[in-house]
Amino acid sequence: MKRLAISGGVPAVPKAKLVSWPILTAKDWELVTEVLKSGVLAGAFAPQVKALQAEFAEYLGVQYCIAVNSGTAALHMAVAAVGVGPGDEVITSAFSFLASATAAMHQGAIPVFVDIDPKTYNIDPQRIEERISDRTKAIIVVHIHGLPADMDEICTIAKKYNLAVIEDAAQAAGSTYKGKKVGGIGDIGAFSLNQTKNFQAGEGGLFVTNERDYWLRADMVRMFGEQIREDERRSYIAHTLGWNYRMPELTAAIARAQLARLDEINENAQRNAAILNDILKKIDGIEPPFCPPDRTHIYHKYRVRLRFDKLGVREKDTVARDKILLALQAEGVPAVLWQTFPLPANPLFQKKEGFGKGFPWSFPGARAIEYDPLEFPETIKLLNSSIVIGSEKYPVFAQSAETVELWGYAIEKVLHNLDEVMETVEVPEQEPFALGEITSLR
Ligand SMILES: Cc1ncc(COP(=O)(O)O)c(C=O)c1O
Structure with a gap:
């Protein structure tokens, strides 16, 4: 396999292949x-x-x-x-x-x-x-x-x-x-x-x-x-x-x-998701988006979940996630994080500063509601270990089949060289989303 872009190799996806959104006709x-x-x-x-x-x-x-x-x-x-x-x-x-x-x-x-x-x-x-x-x-x-x-x-x-x-x-x-x-x-x-x-x-x-x-x-x-x-x-x-x-x-x-x-855009999204799903299902440790058979998905965002245990990564989830993210970006994949913590962890809810002096929580007779972000472990686990493939400017639903194929191969390239990614990419040491961070917001 070719050299990783983070190690000086040629990026897998040339910038000219990306289709930018919105498309106006x-x-x-x-x-x-x-x-x-x-x-x-x-x-x-x-x-x-x-x-x-x-x-x-x-x-x-x-x-x-x-x-x-x-x-x-x-x-x-x-x-x-x-x-x-x-x-x-x-x-x-x-x-x-x-x-x-x-x-x-x-x-x-x-x-x-x-x-x-x-x-x-x-x-x-x-x-x-x-x-x-x-x-x-x-x-x-x-x-x-x-x-x-x-x-x-x-x-x-x-x-x-x-x-x-x-x-x-x-x-x-x-x-x-x-x-x-x-x-x-x-x-x-x-x-x-x-x-x-x-x-x-x-x-x-x-x-x-x-x-x-x-x-x-x-x-x-x-x-x-x-x-x-x-x-x-x-x-x-x-x-x-x-x-x-x-x-x-x-x-x-x-x-x-x-x-x-709209239907044409959504069909393009579904075709592109199917291409990515086919490539990713062959890699152990990465989960494409799930869609039950009784519904259709329009892939506004194509989020992949990384299973670090299966990938053999021992770094903290968020550190491994960020290293993979940077390696993908270096390959020319417009990969991003979208939302990194549960909504209730926002300072708005932690400090309960709504209108004036704490309305609506201060409304007479209102129940006392506490927002403990750790009550949402599935959201935290997902956001600590997943990446969105496609950005707001270059979303999955706007791309050509050829481009998403290149994205798929870039993901494969990065995940097949994970040891090198973990050794080479530097990200600031950070705690996965945890109570320490939240209490500091109160
Ligand atoms: C899930 C969800 N709800 C609500 C909104 C709010 O929409 P708007 O930005 O148009 O106010 C957005 C997007 O921005 C969204 O993604």
Whole structure:
């Protein structure tokens, strides 16, 4: 095998082979130009926004869709629409992006975390019930990296305790669970159109539901508490507390153009994942992403887990992980870490500094919630020992087959020369994510 790039060899992946994201086509230009020519750049009922809402509702097979300016806004509207309020609790996964938890706080509610299933990396349904209290009102289920969570099990628990199910499908536009597109399975779905996503528009979000009441309430939150009017004119009457979460027309135009290509992008992701899976399954000690047969994955992120015992590595997990990461980067693989500790370890939760002097935790009658990051061992183990193959600029779903094949061989090259990687690459000595680090944040 060729010399490692970290030892002066030629990188396995030439930079010119990488395809950068986002990919914009003639359709984006056409729709954006249409907006510029129209002179209509914004409006709650503007034509691109309305068309996007109709097209995405049809794509998902749901009744209602509201276009907004971020995935976080869509999540907040979902939390508000199901009636969550101050002092209530909302359950979500310890492994996600921060907004899955802070969306509850935007409504004055308290996030409660649950550890992940070590195979799917999604919330572990077996551990949800132990976190439910009489203040719990909703579960925000995250389809992390594009793999649908265990919706049947989660919806059964939600029904038993009368909880709303909000799907955080920010990373999973187009993924299916038992033949149904995610986002339309629970009570409400929220999508992010942030530039890094398979379905993107720079920034933006989409709220979806089949429930008319949720739709009406969410729309008031989108726009200053105003009610939707049949004649599509604004009333300027606030019926509740609302924000300005409207999506601009240029964003909606790009989103429409991108939606037209979403299935193609997702198929490309699945083809690329299959190529990588085939190469990696021949190597002992590396686990490609798992996808149960009853669902489809759109590989927003392609995360590989390293089994250091099988790889014969004796270094600390995070040190070995970082050495492999640097060796892969030297080979030209855009490998990254995404999230390195459980969400509850963020200083926000450790210090409980929300609004003012500790709201929402300080809300009268709220249950005292403690955030001990060590209660999430599966999340910690995963994040200490895994790497995402593909970066925000060069994600797996944008690449050609040839490029991901080169990535696969680069991974093989690095893992077949692990002794050399461990000896050659220097990374700062560090503790794997552990209590010592956390207590210093308090
Ligand atoms: C899982 C998850 N939830 C929520 C969000 C928030 O979306 P946005 O950045 O559009 O507000 C993101 C992405 O940014 C995400 O990855």
